[in-house]
Each structure stands twice: as structure tokens, then as C-alpha cells.
Amino acid sequence: MDNFHSADIVYFSGTGGTAKVAFALEKELIKKGITVNTYELNGKSKSESLGDLFILMFPVYAANAPKSIDEWVKAAPFGNDKKTAVISVSGGGEMIVNTACRVSTIKSLVKKGYDVFYEEMFVMPTNCFVSNSDELNGMLLDVLPRKADNAVQKIITGNVHRKKPLIIDRFISKIMLIEKHAAKLFGKHLAANALCSGCGLCAENCPRNNIIMQNQKPVFNGNCVICLKCVYACPQKAIIPKYFKSFTIKEGFDIDAIEEKAKNIIKYPPVKEAAKGFLYKGIREYLEEDY
Ligand SMILES: Cc1cc2nc3c(=O)[nH]c(=O)nc-3n(C[C@H](O)[C@H](O)[C@H](O)COP(=O)(O)O)c2cc1C
Structure with missing residues (x-):
């Protein structure tokens, strides 16, 4: 050891x-x-x-x-x-x-x-x-x-x-390294709509320092990696991608909320039922080691 x-x-x-x-x-x-x-x-x-x-x-x-x-x-x-x-x-x-x-x-x-x-x-x-x-x-x-x-x-x-x-x-x-180029495009063409309150949280939290606030509106640059933090964490849900829209989950994504919700689940279904189909093969194998 x-x-x-x-x-x-x-x-x-x-x-x-x-x-x-x-x-x-x-x-x-x-x-x-x-x-x-x-x-x-x-x-x-x-x-x-x-x-x-x-x-x-x-x-x-x-x-x-x-x-x-x-x-x-x-x-x-x-x-x-x-x-x-x-x-x-x-x-x-x-x-x-x-x-x-x-x-x-x-x-x-x-x-x-x-x-x-x-x-x-x-x-x-x-x-x-x-x-x-x-x-x-x-x-x-x-x-x-x-x-x-x-x-x-x-x-x-x-x-x-x-x-x-x-x-x-x-x-x-x-x-698929092409995604790194697509990320630039994605990031540059993000935009905040009229719901934006100018709170600046997106700029503060961007792990790439890709967002700056100008006249109380976020300005997005070309240093994005599509981490999606700004899109999902915006309190007003005001940040909208121009390209690859379907990449984001419509209802949003909040890992802490998911965790809270999970606390109310009393019984888990069998893995085969919870992770059905070809796309879930990796998840199925991951869970089957423990369930
Ligand atoms: C730009 C991007 C590309 C992704 N590509 C893959 C992928 O190729 N395969 C996969 O299984 N998950 C993929 N995912 C899902 C993430 O790997 C997964 O949700 C991960 O838990 C996110 O980690 P984070 O919450 O620390 O950012 C992708 C997510 C993003 C944002």
C-alpha cells in the first residue's frame, strides 16, 4: 500500500x-x-x-x-x-x-x-x-x-x-474536439433578454471570466467552454443561446434542487427500469455495480 x-x-x-x-x-x-x-x-x-x-x-x-x-x-x-x-x-x-x-x-x-x-x-x-x-x-x-x-x-x-x-x-x-470551436460560437452568441435584471451573477460566477457587465447587461466573449453555469444559474432565466439551443435542458438544471428532490424518493426502481435503452448502457453498468 x-x-x-x-x-x-x-x-x-x-x-x-x-x-x-x-x-x-x-x-x-x-x-x-x-x-x-x-x-x-x-x-x-x-x-x-x-x-x-x-x-x-x-x-x-x-x-x-x-x-x-x-x-x-x-x-x-x-x-x-x-x-x-x-x-x-x-x-x-x-x-x-x-x-x-x-x-x-x-x-x-x-x-x-x-x-x-x-x-x-x-x-x-x-x-x-x-x-x-x-x-x-x-x-x-x-x-x-x-x-x-x-x-x-x-x-x-x-x-x-x-x-x-x-x-x-x-x-x-x-x-469531437470540434466542440471546442463550437464553444466559442456558443459563448459569443449568448444573450440576455429583457428579463435580465442586471444583477451580474453570471459575470461573477463564470469560471472562464467570459462575461463582463456593460451598462448593467452581460456581454459575452469567445472564452466559453459551454459549461452552462450562466444559463442555468441566472435567477431570471434570461440568458438564451442563439446556437445549439436544444443542447440546454428546457426546464433548467439545478444539482442542489435535484438532490433535495431525491430525498423524498422512498424506493428506487430496479436499475434496468430506471436506466432503459442503449443510451443508458453506461449508467446501467455504473449503477448495477452497487444495486
Ligand atoms: C458541453 C457539454 C458536453 C457534454 N458532453 C458529454 C459527453 O460527451 N458525454 C457525456 O456522458 N456527458 C456529457 N455532458 C454531460 C456532463 O458531462 C455531465 O452532466 C457532468 O456531470 C457535468 O458536470 P458539471 O456539473 O461539473 O459541470 C456534457 C455536458 C456539456 C455541458
Whole structure:
């Protein structure tokens, strides 16, 4: 067993799902007597990597990591063989295309001298296209502490736990890098409608510092990664995309509200019922390990 004394978690999170996973892992590491420093890549705080274990976490965006993670890795100091875990958080789980989502991040980290010995996929309620049922979201949140415990048990052994992505997924995930260009277009053409109260919350909270307030109206620039934080967190629901409209969930997305709702669920349905169909294969497999 590797003797880890301190860990640094660095994560990016748009709508809070990855943040919840980061804090679940932090809790389990602390239980094991490991000191943890957790940093969010929000364009405001600066992360440091001082511990003997490093965990990099990100939401899956179009079968890849968000640009904020690419930038962090590019600017990171040399790893000096630091034991490193890379954890992705997706809406769909370890299924077709997603299996290659950590490849380029791991490759860049290894090039920089990080010893990436562990990788894992967590699943959280999805924040795009259509929402899951309340029951399915409830199950994903219910299982999180157990998944975090399991991951930490494996991480502290220091044993290699790496996954082999499908070749086809590696290929498709490369093509899907086009999403990073689409993000610029998406971000630049967001606009606040007449409902905007000029509160400035979107500008304050944008993890890319992509929004500035001018004459009490937000102005959007080309540094967007489509994290959707501004769209979903706007109190007036005033921020509307011009392009890729159907990408956002019509009723909105609030992970804390989803969590509150889940507390009222008395009994969960069988996994096969809650996560039916091909698109839910990754979620089904994720949940079946624990239910
Ligand atoms: C731009 C974008 C692209 C996404 N692409 C994928 C994807 O390729 N596969 C997937 O399973 N989920 C995808 N998702 C869903 C997110 O990975 C998922 O909801 C995640 O939990 C969001 O994390 P966050 O709340 O920390 O931002 C995408 C979400 C966004 C906003």
C-alpha cells in the first residue's frame, strides 16, 4: 500500500456535478487520515500541487476534457513522478465514445512527468439535452458516497488502475474536439433578454471570466467552454443561446434542487427500469455495480 499523507484535488465544474464528486472524494480521503487541499478551476483561485497524491477531475465535454483542464495541464509544473489519478464525471457513463475522454489529458500529464496510475469515471445527473427521471438522478446521488469510498480504497493502494479505451472511441473523440470551436460560437452568441435584471451573477460566477457587465447587461466573449453555469444559474432565466439551443435542458438544471428532490424518493426502481435503452448502457453498468 502506498503511504499517502496529503492530496491535492484540482477540478473544473460547470453546474456542480463534478464539484459534488470532488467533495465526496475529499471526505473519503480525510477519513483515511490524508490531508486534502481542493481547488476549483474557476478563473479566480490559483491551484497548487504540493501533496504526494494528485487528483485531476473534470466533466466530460463531447468525449473529452474541457479546455480549462487542457490549459491547467499545459501550465502545470513538471510532475516529478507524482502519483496521479484522473477522474472524469459524465452524464452517460463509461460507454461508447466516453471511454476515450481521459486519453489526451492523461497523455499530456504523463508527458509532463506525472505518474498517472489511476483513472475512473463517475456518473452524475446529466446537464444537457434532456433530464433523467427523478428516480435515476436520485440513484446516481445515492450511490455517490459508495463510489467515492470504493475509488479511494483503490487509490490508496497505489496500484495501477487504468482503462483501455476502444480504438473507435479514440478516433471519434478526436473528431469531437470540434466542440471546442463550437464553444466559442456558443459563448459569443449568448444573450440576455429583457428579463435580465442586471444583477451580474453570471459575470461573477463564470469560471472562464467570459462575461463582463456593460451598462448593467452581460456581454459575452469567445472564452466559453459551454459549461452552462450562466444559463442555468441566472435567477431570471434570461440568458438564451442563439446556437445549439436544444443542447440546454428546457426546464433548467439545478444539482442542489435535484438532490433535495431525491430525498423524498422512498424506493428506487430496479436499475434496468430506471436506466432503459442503449443510451443508458453506461449508467446501467455504473449503477448495477452497487444495486
Ligand atoms: C458541453 C457539454 C458536453 C457534454 N458532453 C458529454 C459527453 O460527451 N458525454 C457525456 O456522458 N456527458 C456529457 N455532458 C454531460 C456532463 O458531462 C455531465 O452532466 C457532468 O456531470 C457535468 O458536470 P458539471 O456539473 O461539473 O459541470 C456534457 C455536458 C456539456 C455541458
